[in-house]
Amino acid sequence: MSHYDFIVIGAGVIGTSVAHHLAAQGAQSVLVIEQGTIGAGTTSQSSGLLRTHYSVRQNVELARSSWWAFNNFAEYVGDDEASCGLVKCGYLICSPEGDKLEPLHASLAAQQDMGIEVRLLDKGEAHERLPIASFDDAALIGFEPEAGFADAYLVATGFARSARRRGVRIMEGVKVTDVVREGRRVTGVATSAGNFSCGTLISTQNIWTPELAGWIGVPLPVKPERHTVLALECEGAAYSFKMPAFKDLGSAGMLYYRSYGGSQMLVSEGVVGETLNSPETEQGDISLDYVAEVGAQVAERFPAYEIAGLASSWTGVYDVTPDWNPVLGKVADIEGLVVGFGFSGHGFKLSPGIGKILAQHALGQPTDVSLAPYALDRFASGALLVGKYGSGAVS
Template sequence: MVIIGGGIVGLTAALTLSERGVQVVVLEKGSVAGEQSSRNQGWIRKTSRAPADVPLAAASDRLWAGLAERVGSDVGYRQAGILFLAKSEAEMHVHEKWLQSVEQCDLDSRLLTLRDIDHLVPGGRGDWAGGIYTPSDGRAEPSLAAYAIARAARAKGAIILENCAVRSLVLSGSRVTGAVTEHGEIRSDAVLLAGGLWSRRFLGNLGVDLPTLPLTVSVARTAPMEGPTEIAVGGPDFSFRKHADGGFIVTQRSAVKAPITLDHLLIGQRYISSLKTQGRYLRVSIGREFFQDLALPRRWKPDARSPFERVRTKDPAIDQRAIGEAFAALSAAWPVFEQAEIVQTWAGTVDVTPDSTPVIDHVSSIPGLTVCTGFSGHGFGTSPTAGELAADLITGADPIIDPSPYRFGRFAAS
């Protein structure tokens, strides 16, 4: 079978299918894990997820814990916990409501007082109202994980082709019989689309509407330094987590860039509900991104050069202002970060659905096509289970978790 997309979700599906004896070809338009799979922050969390999405994240804890042994290589996984800070009683109330909503999920999450925070993350001077902490949450290294999974999948017989964009599908009637790549056709009666932020454009060319919009986050890594904790910490306008080399990965949590594209005008109304709760984090702008996106075709023929050949790797501009804000806020809360030396910065673009939940489902109008995309910034942490669930759906195996929260049809009435 064919998998479109060599990010961590597609690679995990490839590994799972290969372990089950299925011959797999992964087709990646650029380089393996060249976009968000290597640009994310590496958090693996259940905290603050929608209740219906918690089983996906919880199942991934078990799979992450055994992944190094499974692939024969370190992936940087550490179950060190994640803590979210609250600066007001109103924010604490949000954490309380979430904790009540997931009572049936049997999580180890708990509310914290300021004294608890000072104990877990010493050396701070923030006057926090409290926080929420999940000890079983964790982290892994994007710079290690996807590549280790790719090597293991190849060892199991998977073929992974880079710089090989898929332009379209070969259909017999409406059923999939193959994929058209820039180098020719590959015959297959099953295709998995795990194309991340490119999935909407690929499906649109087939007449299938997948609502996703792009958001960009800028990230920094410090040189190795003495830090306050192994726990990953999210504050109102900063977050940090320990990196495998002893430094820290830092972001500005309340500064997410939302450069306007044509899709914002076409489907933006579907996001009104999420804007009520998340809109304050967005920094909306219109500029060159709009015109760059507009220049990419939305319809093309299988023998024509596709958008995926024109942009092999999405490499958004880094928001240095946001990174500066993050370090200023972080240093005010934990003064040890005043001495931090920034050694690397980057930015990555995620694809966000209206309910911030992925689609992992068959496409009913195109038998043989399955989609696993729209992870809304959560794909790295949930990739082990997401890839396995996609493999289950393709092979007809009992699904690792209930797939109903991820059905495609939930957007039909949007």
């Protein structure tokens, strides 16, 4: 049986980030096992938004360190040809009068206190940056210039190439079927390609995390939740790459927007989606009624889009925990196991920072951001990481 110091399950953007950071910090013997291909699971369905705006301070810290990685991706992975497809367009967020106003004010102030550049704009300044939008109802508008969007698949494959250059072995098309244990210690995995032993197992299984729960006999609170993304086209009001990504806290679906190139706008909801009975990444049905409902919300903020056409659509799946924040670190009294799951729509944005602190933890090093708030036992103790905006991906 082949032995590795570290085995990582999953080669999405989190798993490949962990592998890169393990190798970059000196790990000599690392195996990554992926049931499909690199970045082809939920990573490939990401809309790619990047921002540091969160209402949970620890998430802001992780997002800030991750932004530096995205903004300097070739240097970060040590490859002059690497690209994450970054479009640095900034990020606008606004709220009308109502229950989202004070959370937005507090979150913007917290970012500023942490030294993050955030500007408060009036309606005219906001309209100059996003001239296709109406801000008539806006009571508070924040603008984060160091933000934008990137390509999650490019990031995952970039991390994977970096890991391989540093000696990491990545096996694609191999499914883990069980863990191997000696008492309460995980000592390896059983797979479709045979058994492998390890010193530490790191699970980044995303929506397939319930499989791990069954193998170790410990409940892991995560569910797969499907969300829909629409690409709308409006020739008379093109959403250009120069225009900022935008979060509308005043819309019923807490919609977020960004350019999708040409004259297209990408839009999706930031609220609870459709809970699935089992993990799957297949495309779900998108009804015309749903398109009309979201389209009506879009037209309230972007009046010209009242006559926009639907260019394309797809669905993506989040691994959602009860408080919409991830679980990072150890699991109960199980030794030799580190987990990262339940990213609830944050995974890509935080992937460099998450990969680094999980690697640090696995290596027995101090972590750049404390794992304590992300501990599994918070669900039993009631110390939840609940965002100020309620359930949704702005946490």
